[in-house]
Amino acid sequence: MHPNPAFLAQALPAVRDLAPYEPGKPIEELERELGIANIIKLASNESPLGPAPGVRRVLEAELDRLALYPDGSGHALKQALASHLDVAPAQVTLGNGSNDLLNLVAQTFLAPGRNAVMSAHAFAIYALATRAVGAEARVAPALPADAAQPCGHDLAAMAERMDGNTAVVFIANPNNPTGTWIDRDALENFLSAVPPQVVVVLDEAYFEYVQQAGYPDGCRLLARYPNLLVTRTFSKAYGLAALRVGYGVSHPALADLLNRLRQPFNVNSLGLAAARAALADTDHLAAAVAINRAGLTQLSAGLAALGLPYIPSVGNFITFRVPNAANLNQRLLRAGIIVRPVAGYGLPESLRVSVGLPEHNTRFLETLGRLLQS
Numbered sequence: 001m002h003p004n005p006a007f008l009a010q011a012l013p014a015v016r017d018l019a020p021y022e023p024g025k026p027i028e029e030l031e032r033e034l035g036i037a038n039i040i041k042l043a044s045n046e047s048p049l050g051p052a053p054g055v056r057r058v059l060e061a062e063l064d065r066l067a068l069y070p071d072g073s074g075h076a077l078k079q080a081l082a083s084h085l086d087v088a089p090a091q092v093t094l095g096n097g098s099n100d101l102l103n104l105v106a107q108t109f110l111a112p113g114r115n116a117v118m119s120a121h122a123f124a125i126y127a128l129a130t131r132a133v134g135a136e137a138r139v140a141p142a143l144p145a146d147a148a149q150p151c152g153h154d155l156a157a158m159a160e161r162m163d164g165n166t167a168v169v170f171i172a173n174p175n176n177p178t179g180t181w182i183d184r185d186a187l188e189n190f191l192s193a194v195p196p197q198v199v200v201v202l203d204e205a206y207f208e209y210v211q212q213a214g215y216p217d218g219c220r221l222l223a224r225y226p227n228l229l230v231t232r233t234f235s236k237a238y239g240l241a242a243l244r245v246g247y248g249v250s251h252p253a254l255a256d257l258l259n260r261l262r263q264p265f266n267v268n269s270l271g272l273a274a275a276r277a278a279l280a281d282t283d284h285l286a287a288a289v290a291i292n293r294a295g296l297t298q299l300s301a302g303l304a305a306l307g308l309p310y311i312p313s314v315g316n317f318i319t320f321r322v323p324n325a326a327n328l329n330q331r332l333l334r335a336g337i338i339v340r341p342v343a344g345y346g347l348p349e350s351l352r353v354s355v356g357l358p359e360h361n362t363r364f365l366e367t368l369g370r371l372l373q374s
């Protein structure tokens with residue numbers, strides 16, 4: 001291969017400077033690298049329960065139609081979501097994962113000379129999507145480690161970082177990887193103060209898991225804040241991460257803009273059908289939420305018993321501090337347990353573990369305890 005092809009220098013500076021997203025290590029990769037079996041992955045906040053049983057049936061039916069393009073408008077899923085969320089179908093934008101929506105917002109509103117404001121320790125895609133289009137990612141300092149929401153979003157600090165060139169603000173509620181959340185009053189105070197031309201992305205990827213009193217439902221704020229885009233996903237509580245289905249809910253005019261850039265068939269037919277089936281099974285969702293609540297309790301108690309400080313989380317994961325996180329991560333991998341290093345999120349002394357089935361959580365805690373002893 002040519003060591004330095006001429007097109008490299010022609011790539012847009014924003015792209016040349018980009019550091020790619022680092023996903024959780026796939027099980028197959030660790031199998032290949034270490035030649036070990038019986039691996040558990042607690043690294044990407046996937047649902048240990050998997051999707052609703054009805055999903056398998058609709059997927060099988062879809063297999064007969066693989067030669068046909070999917071419904072590019074996602075009509076049936078949008079109708080189902082609109083009725084589920086009590087909004088109009090024209091307010092819904094479907095995405096190839098909610099990640100797709102984050103990119104669409106960046107492409108619609110950001111460019112060199114503009115900036116997007118986000119918190120330190122926030123979901124990594126915000127900065128990536130912003131920088132990919134040549135805009136500045138303005139990172140506000142997070143709340144301190146001893147705050148009520150340790151390392152969580154500091155909305156006052158975020159407001160301070162905004163200026164006349166700010167076009168987008170990204171808020172994760174709850175945030176990944178900290179698991180911290182923002183209450184209704186704090187969020188509404190912030191939204192009321194944001195200039196109306198600035199688009200606020202309220203990322204609710206873990207919405208279904210949160211049961212705290214005072215946790216706001218972004219969809220109920222849309223009538224008052226037309227500059228709000230709420231994003232949600234089927235990847236987490238609905239257990240459909242592989243199929244890549246997410247959505248945005250907003251003022252119809254904002255949805256219309258995003259839909260101009262959206263690839264015509266960004267959500268495939270398997271994803272469309274599976275998401276509808278998943279949405280319809282409220283019992284399965286309740287079971288996933290219940291398993292998660294028990295898992296959070298189990299993991300929190302286990303980490304506390306090991307003397308490891310952790311950030312209380314309302315998501316389906318917990319970030320905890322350990323001596324020598326990078327080394328411990330390697331030793332966990334050799335023991336067949338994949339968790340997520342969060343050094344890239346500005347938390348170099350921590351690891352993030354996703355809630356698994358009870359037996360996974362037990363194996364994780366026992367292995368962790370053993371490794372910390374040796």
Ligand SMILES: *Cc1c(COP(=O)(O)O)cnc(C)c1O
Pocket residue numbers: 045096097098099100123172174175176203205232233234235236241244245246
């Ligand atoms: C997982 C995650 C997403 C996106 O997931 P998709 O699979 O693209 O829907 C978005 N935001 C946060 C905070 C996440 O943790």
